[in-house]
Amino acid sequence: MKKNIFYDSVPFCDKKTAVAMGIFDGVHLGHRSVIKEAVSFKEKDFMAVAFTFKNETVFKKGEKIKGILSDDIKAERLIRLGCDMVVSPDFCEFKEYSCEDFAREILIKRLNAGVVVCGEDFRFGKNASGDYETLKKLGESLGFEVRVVKAYEVDGEVLSSTMVRSLINNGEISKANSLLCENYQLELEVVHGVQLARTWNFPTINQVFPKNLEKVKFGVYCSRVLIDGVWYKGVTNVGVKPTVKNKGEVLCETFIMDYDGDLYGRTLRLELCEFIRAEKKFESLDELKEEIARNKKFAEKYFFAIDN
Numbered sequence: 001m002k003k004n005i006f007y008d009s010v011p012f013c014d015k016k017t018a019v020a021m022g023i024f025d026g027v028h029l030g031h032r033s034v035i036k037e038a039v040s041f042k043e044k045d046f047m048a049v050a051f052t053f054k055n056e057t058v059f060k061k062g063e064k065i066k067g068i069l070s071d072d073i074k075a076e077r078l079i080r081l082g083c084d085m086v087v088s089p090d091f092c093e094f095k096e097y098s099c100e101d102f103a104r105e106i107l108i109k110r111l112n113a114g115v116v117v118c119g120e121d122f123r124f125g126k127n128a129s130g131d132y133e134t135l136k137k138l139g140e141s142l143g144f145e146v147r148v149v150k151a152y153e154v155d156g157e158v159l160s161s162t163m164v165r166s167l168i169n170n171g172e173i174s175k176a177n178s179l180l181c182e183n184y185q186l187e188l189e190v191v192h193g194v195q196l197a198r199t200w201n202f203p204t205i206n207q208v209f210p211k212n213l214e215k216v217k218f219g220v221y222c223s224r225v226l227i228d229g230v231w232y233k234g235v236t237n238v239g240v241k242p243t244v245k246n247k248g249e250v251l252c253e254t255f256i257m258d259y260d261g262d263l264y265g266r267t268l269r270l271e272l273c274e275f276i277r278a279e280k281k282f283e284s285l286d287e288l289k290e291e292i293a294r295n296k297k298f299a300e301k302y303f304f305a306i307d308n
Contacts, residue, residue, distance in 0.1 A: 016114040026068035030152035039082035053091040099125030171217035183271040209250040218279040226269035239279035
């Protein structure tokens with residue numbers, strides 16, 4: 001477990017805390033406004049805590065919700081925004097708690113909350129029976145303040161994780177990145193592929209896309225890969241590689257510019273910056289080879305424009 005990130009338990013806090021409540025699955029602009037409010041109480045000597053849940057344990061209306069970011073990347077971003085602690089246990093351990101039991105046992109007894117911050121759409125307690133008004137009443141009786149942050153709007157529409165998911169599904173990754181405030185990222189192990197591109201002087205790395213995360217649109221992206229503290233520019237194909245036989249897995253296959261080395265077995269951070277084109281099947285491997293060269297040129301122009 002990383003320092004100050006709790007996945008398997010809710011710690012007992014001696015110091016008074018300002019607790020930001022939410023799923024925070026994308027850590028988008030709306031989530032950040034809730035986090036910012038909680039972090040502001042550090043000036044009053046409170047400890048800022050983000051209380052959320054593990055992605056794969058969260059259900060909404062009986063359906064499992066796929067995360068936008070992995071639990072680790074989500075927690076990392078919350079810490080970077082100023083949270084002193086991230087508490088992200090299994091949702092199933094708390095779904096039977098009544099609103100009062102959750103407030104008394106978790107917020108007061110364990111987290112020692114002096115302030116609780118949430119958004120206008122916040123729900124908690126068994127069967128999501130409580131809202132921020134419920135939380136305010138409990139705060140009055142149990143001794144914590146409640147701050148409710150207004151919904152964040154984009155072009156007159158309330159920003160939600162559903163909006164971000166839709167953008168990712170449709171390949172509008174650059175717009176999604178603007179709402180996330182950071183590029184969409186994955187952290188995955190490098191696995192062996194068919195090594196076909198290596199014979200064309202386009203050596204690539206392969207990473208299996210996680211089944212528990214929201215899928216991005218299959219296609220080709222301008223991307224970057226973090227290797228030993230250095231970000232390298234690249235071109236990534238996300239999909240099932242229809243021109244070349246594979247196991248049917250969703251793969252992120254990345255050609256890394258200006259890098260040559262053995263990366264098999266390493267876990268690397270990959271970020272998607274700009275959508276180039278949808279995935280498609282080519283009639284021949286020669287056509288595929290030519291397309292890879294075109295994608296590389298597109299990415300070079302994209303990064304040149306960004307850098308200059």
